[in-house]
Amino acid sequence: MSSARSNAAIHVAEEVAAAVAGGRPVVALESTIFTHGLPRPRNLDVAVEAEDRLRSQGVVPATIGVFDGVPTVGLSHEQISSLSHDGGVRKVSLRDLPVAAALQLHGGTTVAATAFLAHRAGIKVFSTGGLGGVHHGAATSFDESADMTTLARTPIVVVSAGVKSVLDVAATLERFETLNIPVVGYRTKKYPGFYVADSGFEIEYAVETPEEVAAICRARDDLRLEAAILLANPIAEDKQFPPAELDVVLSRAWAQAEEKGINGKDTTPFLLDFIQRATNGRSLNVNVDVYRGNVALGGEVAMALTR
Numbered sequence: 001m002s003s004a005r006s007n008a009a010i011h012v013a014e015e016v017a018a019a020v021a022g023g024r025p026v027v028a029l030e031s032t033i034f035t036h037g038l039p040r041p042r043n044l045d046v047a048v049e050a051e052d053r054l055r056s057q058g059v060v061p062a063t064i065g066v067f068d069g070v071p072t073v074g075l076s077h078e079q080i081s082s083l084s085h086d087g088g089v090r091k092v093s094l095r096d097l098p099v100a101a102a103l104q105l106h107g108g109t110t111v112a113a114t115a116f117l118a119h120r121a122g123i124k125v126f127s128t129g130g131l132g133g134v135h136h137g138a139a140t141s142f143d144e145s146a147d148m149t150t151l152a153r154t155p156i157v158v159v160s161a162g163v164k165s166v167l168d169v170a171a172t173l174e175r176f177e178t179l180n181i182p183v184v185g186y187r188t189k190k191y192p193g194f195y196v197a198d199s200g201f202e203i204e205y206a207v208e209t210p211e212e213v214a215a216i217c218r219a220r221d222d223l224r225l226e227a228a229i230l231l232a233n234p235i236a237e238d239k240q241f242p243p244a245e246l247d248v249v250l251s252r253a254w255a256q257a258e259e260k261g262i263n264g265k266d267t268t269p270f271l272l273d274f275i276q277r278a279t280n281g282r283s284l285n286v287n288v289d290v291y292r293g294n295v296a297l298g299g300e301v302a303m304a305l306t307r
């Protein structure tokens with residue numbers, strides 16, 4: 001069962017534990033986004049700004065990562081800064097947690113590992129950029145993110161702008177259905193495409209308010225269902241990356257990854273880095289805007305859950 005307190009395996013920061021115990025709003029944030037998703041030195045600014053944004057909403061931020069082997073819910077500013085600067089930090093998904101603990105590694109936690117740790121600490125809302133999912137060619141490569149299977153049994157609300165643009169969105173939405181993971185759009189039935197407002201795929205439900213999300217969350221808990229609720233929050237159209245241009249860049253990114261034989265957990269960081277360089281950082285600005293929007297909405301949902 002979830003406990004807000006630290007135990008031998010997980011460290012929960014005092015402030016986070018107190019907020020969870022007191023029923024005050026808390027939003028979890030992942031660390032892979034700044035250890036592997038964004039280039040230095042912008043990564044640290046983005047991580048710090050996300051926490052500041054939540055605090056200004058009256059919400060306690062809990063940035064989650066692995067520090068010196070310890071899965072930590074509520075990394076200190078010094079820890080976030082140190083993980084942002086250290087090139088040797090691992091990308092830690094759920095299966096990596098015990099290895100990282102035993103070998104005392106530093107790790108940026110993926111959506112899977114972050115959701116798991118947040119839930120263990122009693123946190124109900126988690127904001128990120130884009131989720132992992134099914135990669136193109138997965139029918140032969142078997143490259144499907146562990147984010148999906150983990151979210152199938154982690155009762156939390158995850159705010160994202162859809163799945164990463166580099167993925168096979170249609171296949172990923174099918175997998176969410178198979179895994180009984182509900183997907184609801186925030187004020188839209190168009191599934192967002194991370195850098196763009198519309199991935200081209202429709203979803204069945206849209207909600208209009210954070211209160212509706214909170215109601216879905218409570219209904220899920222009453223039913224003792226364990227899947228995460230995926231709240232899909234699109235970037236505003238006037239801030240999105242030009243869709244036609246994105247299609248071209250994505251094809252080039254995939255071709256490069258294939259040519260260089262990139263696979264496994266390196267695929268996502270490689271593709272994101274390629275896209276950022278190919279667009280002279282313009283995609284990076286969109287990426288940051290996407291994240292800001294999701295952090296703010298996560299804060300609103302966390303507030304609604306306390307009412």
Ligand code: PSU
Nearest residue numbers: 032037110111129130132145146265268
């Ligand atoms: N989306 C981004 N940037 C990222 C990720 C997602 O825009 O860095 C990270 C998240 O941490 C996600 C992980 O959980 O990539 C998925 O990686 P994989 O496909 O290897 O499971």
Ligand code: MN
Nearest residue numbers: 143144145264
């Ligand atoms: Mn993978």
